[in-house]
Amino acid sequence: xxxxxxxxxxxxxxxxxxxxxxxxxxxxxxxxxxxxxxxxxxxxxxxxxxxxxxxxxxxxxxxxxxxxxxxxxxxxxxxxxxxxxxxxxxxxxxxxxxxxxxxxxxxxxxxxxxxxxxxxxxxxxxxxxxxxxxxxxxxxxxxxxxx
Amino acid sequence: xxxxxxxxxxxxxxxxxxxxxxxxxxxxxxxxxxxxxxxxxxxxxxxxxxxxxxxxxxxxxxxxxxxxxxxxxxxxxxxxxxxxxxxxxxxxxxxxxxxxxxxxxxxxxxxxxxxxxxxxxxxxxxxxxxxxxxxxxxxxxxxxxxx
Numbered sequence: 001x002x003x004x005x006x007x008x009x010x011x012x013x014x015x016x017x018x019x020x021x022x023x024x025x026x027x028x029x030x031x032x033x034x035x036x037x038x039x040x041x042x043x044x045x046x047x048x049x050x051x052x053x054x055x056x057x058x059x060x061x062x063x064x065x066x067x068x069x070x071x072x073x074x075x076x077x078x079x080x081x082x083x084x085x086x087x088x089x090x091x092x093x094x095x096x097x098x099x100x101x102x103x104x105x106x107x108x109x110x111x112x113x114x115x116x117x118x119x120x121x122x123x124x125x126x127x128x129x130x131x132x133x134x135x136x137x138x139x140x141x142x143x144x145x146x147x
Numbered sequence: 148x149x150x151x152x153x154x155x156x157x158x159x160x161x162x163x164x165x166x167x168x169x170x171x172x173x174x175x176x177x178x179x180x181x182x183x184x185x186x187x188x189x190x191x192x193x194x195x196x197x198x199x200x201x202x203x204x205x206x207x208x209x210x211x212x213x214x215x216x217x218x219x220x221x222x223x224x225x226x227x228x229x230x231x232x233x234x235x236x237x238x239x240x241x242x243x244x245x246x247x248x249x250x251x252x253x254x255x256x257x258x259x260x261x262x263x264x265x266x267x268x269x270x271x272x273x274x275x276x277x278x279x280x281x282x283x284x285x286x287x288x289x290x291x292x293x294x
Contacts, residue, residue, distance in 0.1 A: 003227045007237035037263065042213030042244035044265045045192040066189030070261070072219070080150045090154035097189035114217070116184065116263055118191045 005036075011051060011073055011112050021050065022059065027126065027147055030056025039119035046119055050103070052076075052111040057146045058103040065121035067095035069103075073112030077104045079145060082138050100127065100135060102145060152183075158198060158220055158259050168197065169206065174273060174294055177203025186266035193266055197250070199223075199258040204293045205250040212268035214242035216250075220259030224251045226292060229285050247274065247282060249292060 008014045013034065021031040030053035037047040051073070052058065060079070071091050078085045078093055079102045086106060087093055093113075095101045105111040127135065127147070136142040155161045160181065168178040177200035184194040198220070199205065207226070218238050225232045225240055226249045233253060234240055240260075242248045252258040274282065274294070283289040 003230060003241050003243070004225075004232045004234060005239040005241075007235070007239075011237070013237075013239060036217065036239055037215035037241065042211060042265075043192075043215055043263070044267075045190075045215075045263060047215050047217070047263055064189060068184035068190055068192075068194055070183065070194070078151075083150060085151045087151060088154070090158070090160075092152040092154075092160060092183055094150050094152075094184060096150070114261075116190070116192060116194055118189075120191075 011049065025059070028057060028059045029146070030054075031058055036114075044119055046117055048115050048117070050113055050115060052103060052105050054105050054108050054110060056105055056111075059124065059126065060100060060102040060145055060147055061124035061126050062098050062100045063122050063124045064097050065118055066097055067093075067101070068116040069093040069095065070114045071111070072114055074109035075106040076111050076113065077106045077144065078102070079141060082135070082141055084140055084144055100131070104144070104146070158196065172206070175204060175206045176293070177201075178205055183261075191266055193264055195262050195264070197260055197262060199250060199252050201252050201255050201257060203252055203258075206271065206273065207247060207249040207292055207294055208271035208273050209245050209247045210269050210271045211244050212265055213244055214240075214248070215263040216240040216242065217261045218258070219261055221256035222253040223258050223260065224253045224291065225249070226288060229282070229288055231287055231291055247278070251291070251293070 019033045021033050034049045076087045081099045166180045168180050181196045223234045228246045
């Protein structure tokens with residue numbers, strides 16, 4: 001990338017493509033991905049910006065790598081493990097290894113968040129029937145999750 | 148850290164200390180550091196927030212590791228190599244390896260920026276007389292840098 005990349009519309013950057021969140025699937029909704037910094041050349045991690053339209057959600061998943069997240073637009077309801085968090089603009093959310101997580105919008109605004117991950121990371125795993133049953137033992141979590 | 152850290156005042160977070168930028172020195176001015184995410188436990192990098200009071204500046208330095216920066220408060224004038232950039236809120240700045248760089252405020256507002264770095268990184272180097280002379284061959288750079 002160039003040394004300087006300008007924001008040219010709110011949460012859009014010159015030359016940075018607004019990509020599908022994942023290649024395909026029905027286990028997420030209304031979410032896009034922009035890779036703000038790729039790794040390599042002295043950097044072992046990536047900074048991504050995800051945006052979720054009102055009513056949308058990210059995939060319910062877990063993996064060995066951690067997520068370091070800062071909300072930068074709107075508000076989020078977030079599942080981390082069996083905890084439901086309500087996070088506002090500039091709040092920080094850390095998703096530890098092998099912890100089920102899902103981001104959803106909270107309120108009528110789009111939700112935008114930055115997420116730092118290592119370049120070298122494992123592939124996300126989605127919950128099987130047993131894992132879903134375990135999550136659904138918590139009534140609040142059962143009412144929250146989208147699969 | 149906890150899974151959820153709230154912003155409890157603009158660009159201040161509960162339980163996250165506002166630290167000196169560096170231990171000591173006169174080669175920087177009016178700048179603080181907050182470590183938003185430390186590495187470890189599935190994350191090989193750190194996310195830091197730096198804030199520069201109006202008229203302040205970061206150290207003029209270079210190192211092998213890269214910086215991935217997003218301006219999140221105010222505006223910056225930034226030296227990257229022999230280029231001077233003018234960056235606004237949400238603009239991105241990448242500092243490649245072994246590239247001299249310095250951040251200064253631009254205008255009367257404080258400047259706040261996020262910076263992602265690898266946990267495992269080398270110590271910054273400051274310019275010696277020869278490096279300074281080379282930088283000062285560019286009149287615009289000579290007028291900009293603070294040492």
